[in-house]
Amino acid sequence: MGKEAYGGPLEKINDYLWRIPKSYKPGMRVDGLIYASEALMELIRADQAPDQVANVAFLPGIQHASLAMPDIHWGYGFCIGGVCATDPAEGGVISPGGVGYDINCGVRLVRSNLFYRDVKPHLTELVEELFRQVPTGVGRGGKYHFDHRELKRMMAEGPRRLEERGLATAGDIDHTEAGGRLDDAEPDNVSERALERGKDQCGTLGSGNHFMEVQVVDAVFDDEAARTMNLEKDMVCVMIHSGSRGLGYQVCDDALRLLRGVPEKYGISLPDRQLACAPVESPEGEHYLGAMRAAANYAWCNRQLLMWQARESFETIFGRSWQELQMNLVYDVAHNIAKFERHTIGGRERRVWVHRKGATRAFPPGHEEVPPMYRRIGQPVIIPGDMGRASWVLVGQHGSMDQTFGTACHGAGRVMSRTAAVKAAQGRRIDQELKQQGVIARARSWKGLAEEQPAAYKDVSLVVDVVHQAGLAKKVARMRPIGVIKG
């Protein structure tokens, strides 16, 4: 199976919405809907992602449509950038592939009272310090070690457990999606193998597209929302992108193994084994949900510890405490997760399992799950871009509840395969090119930077334009990277 262009139907509904009719494949229960501009659709057609949108429409209990965000690209099973809501009352299923291996992969944004002019003279030193202090790269353990018992408590409680150890504050927890804890986590459903993989990886960045960036607020589009988040032009921020590390990957792997033969047992026919699923209300479904919630809570601990190490690095370089530097968490969002949420479907309020696989919750102003300090402006939606161009902060809008189960995009989305990106980087020094643009980048390997070079991604601003125009989320601020560390 190589990279091939999509050859199926795509009907343009309007300037930012396309339909794959359910007549495309027998077995589709709903249409596929892709949010994209004409220009982005040209890129999206280049691989099998639209076909994967159609495949997700096979899942029992799926509501409204199999949805995809403008950063959609070819994944395994689900496309990356996919959203699907299933209703347990209609035999709805839970699919580990609809969450992904990296359970609760997500992003957090930390602000500071430093401005670009304060940081610029120390930038290289700061990036070196971050690269020394924050564990990055393949198989690399961190400075925090937790035994199985402690890991289980972290999986039950999330970063609240770290607060007891002085590694998190109440303010951090208040600014984390779901308060950093999904209730009803079942750490006992997490295998010994997963615990073993997770024991020294909490507080490590990992590899691939994960990163920590020092960024500068480049432009503000919504003054009130930016003020509410304490962001202003030229302010220095830190963005962190990572997830549940080996622990989460193993939880997904274990679940898929347990689900072998299970779809057949429940009479579910699927076009791709990676979409394996079980009814939410089944022993297999409940087992996965307990483990998935536990891994999600672990991921929030991971990003919390990554942020803590970033604060320590800033303290070392600037000689002031992180509190003095006002390095407060703006918000933390999950973008690989399944959550049981209330949505109005066909005029009736129902509770559905919303799978977000490379998609970010974007609840609007006034929503009860938006923390009080942001309830007036809507939930912050943090969208990382590539390491050369930009990242964004948006706020959720009412259109997301009407159209996408309260969801917006999660990033730029790849446009080049890893292999193609490496080919395109032959004979080049990506770090030197970035330096000329004012970005100091450090990575463990040349290949890591080559695969993640800016040109490997779509322009995130084009992606953000679509969700803004579609009324899913509104632009607040654009950030540009000035320092990057990667695996």
Added chain:
Amino acid sequence: MYETFEHTADLGLRVRAPDLQTLFADAGRGLTSMIAPNLDSIRPVREVRLRVAASRRDDLLFDWLSEILYLFESEHLLLSQFDVEIDAEGVRGAARGEPVDESRHLLEHEVKAITYHGLKVEESPEGWLAEVIVDI
């Protein structure tokens, strides 16, 4: 013989071999090469026994590669030599390699998991073919 193939976000591994034993051995080498590309730098100083059982051939390959990945993740063990036996219950074998030494081993990819997407183990007149996509 193994090679990688293109996948937008992840990486594909394609293996061709005259028999099933070689297919599994080369798949193991192919997986390790995605993590650490220079297999010659891995010394066969430690041996581990592997055993997987499954009723389908593609599941066997999935489980085999997952074992190799788990040993890397949990013990940082890079495995580059495999003796494989296939019997009625599944696959067993000896794998040799050594723990990561960053002064000698260049690590390139963190393989998160083996996926079922496009997973294939097929016999043809030219021999065996396997394809698997790994999550990066």
